[in-house]
Amino acid sequence: MEGSIVKLPEIIQIKKKYRAYLYLDEAHSIGALGPRGRGVVDYWSCNPKDVDVLMGTFTKSFGSAGGYIGGSKKLIDYIRLKSHSACYANSMCAPVAQQIMSSMRIIMGLDGTDEGRRRIGQLAWNCRYFRRRLHEMGFIIYGNMDSPVVPLLLFCPGKIAAFSRECLKRSLATVVVGFPATPIIQSRARFCLSAAHTKEMIDHALNIIDEVGTLLSLKYSRMSVVPFSEKDVEFQKRYSHLPCTDNLQK
Numbered sequence: 001m002e003g004s005i006v007k008l009p010e011i012i013q014i015k016k017k018y019r020a021y022l023y024l025d026e027a028h029s030i031g032a033l034g035p036r037g038r039g040v041v042d043y044w045s046c047n048p049k050d051v052d053v054l055m056g057t058f059t060k061s062f063g064s065a066g067g068y069i070g071g072s073k074k075l076i077d078y079i080r081l082k083s084h085s086a087c088y089a090n091s092m093c094a095p096v097a098q099q100i101m102s103s104m105r106i107i108m109g110l111d112g113t114d115e116g117r118r119r120i121g122q123l124a125w126n127c128r129y130f131r132r133r134l135h136e137m138g139f140i141i142y143g144n145m146d147s148p149v150v151p152l153l154l155f156c157p158g159k160i161a162a163f164s165r166e167c168l169k170r171s172l173a174t175v176v177v178g179f180p181a182t183p184i185i186q187s188r189a190r191f192c193l194s195a196a197h198t199k200e201m202i203d204h205a206l207n208i209i210d211e212v213g214t215l216l217s218l219k220y221s222r223m224s225v226v227p228f229s230e231k232d233v234e235f236q237k238r239y240s241h242l243p244c245t246d247n248l249q250k
Contacts, residue, residue: 001182001190003143003151005033008044015050023053031061032148035238037107037120043146061107064099066092119195121239123148126193128230130202135226137210138219142188145228150191151177152209152218159216160187166212172205 008024015022026039034042039056041048048054054070069079080086107116127148134141134152142151154163157178164176178187193202213219229235 001149001151001177003141003147003149005029005043005144005147006040008040008046012046012050021052022050024051024055026054026056027067028060028149030056031103031107032120032123033146035120037061037116058096058100062100062103064103065096066100123193123195124235124239125230126195126197126202128228128232128235129199130191130193130206132226132229133202133206134209135221135223137206137213138221139209139213140221148193150193151188152191153220154187154189154216154218155185155220157184157187159218162216163189163212163218166215167208170208170211172208 006024011022014020024040026041029039029043031037031039033039036042040046041051041054048070052071053075055067057067058064059067069076102111105111106113107120109116124146127146127150131141131145131150134150140153142153143149154160154176160176160178164174167174175190175192176188177190178184182188
C-alpha cells in the first residue's frame with residue numbers, strides 16, 4: 001500500500017545482533033525487484049540464507065495461483081506435517097503448476113531467450129520514469145523510487161471518487177483507496193506498473209493524471225528537485241549486464 005521497500009541489510013544486522021528470526025514477505029517483490037527479479041534479497045544483494053522464512057505469491061509476477069514458503073528443511077517438514085493448508089487443502093492442479101514453472105524459467109533465462117531479463121529491466125525503467133514525472137508535476141508520491149507500486153496522495157476523502165471518475169471520463173481506469181484501508185487523511189490513488197507498459201502508454205496516462213490533478217488541485221508538493229531519475233549512473237550500472245539495457249525505453 002505504501003510502495004516501500006524494506007531496508008533488508010539493516011534488518012538482517014538487527015536479527016543477528018538479537019538472535020531473532022526473520023520472516024520476509026515477498027508477495028509484491030518476487031519476480032519484480034532486483035537485477036535478476038529475485039525480490040528484495042536480490043535488490044539489496046543480500047544472502048538469502050540470512051532470512052529464516054521466505055514467503056511469496058504466484059498470483060502476481062507468475063500470473064498463476066497459490067504461493068510458497070521457503071526455509072530450512074526442518075521448518076518445511078514441520079509445516080508439511082502441521083499446517084492445515086498442507087494437510088487438508090487440495091494439491092495444486094497441473095496447469096497452475098506448469099504456469100508457475102514456465103514463468104520462472106522465463107524470469108531466470110532458462111527458456112533460451114532474454115525475455116525475462118528484458119522485462120525486469122523494462123519494469124525498473126518504467127518505475128523510475130513514472131515516479132519522476134509525477135514528482136515533477138507536483139504530486140506527493142509515497143514509497144521507494146524503484147517500487148512498481150506507486151501511491152499518489154489525494155489526502156481529502158472527498159476527492160477519492162472525483163479523481164477516479166474524472167480519470168475514467170478520460171478513459172483511464174484507476175484504483176483509489178481510502179479509510180479504513182488508509183488513515184482517513186491519507187487517501188490515495190494506487191498505480192501498479194508492468195513491464196508490458198510502453199513509454200507511450202505511460203505518457204498517455206501521465207497526461208490524464210496531470211490534467212485531473214490540476215482540475216482537483218492535487219499538486220501539493222513543493223519539492224523543487226527530484227532526487228532520482230531513470231538516467232542515474234548507479235541505476236544504469238545496476239542493469240548494465242542485462243541484454244535489455246540498450247533497448248530500454250528512452
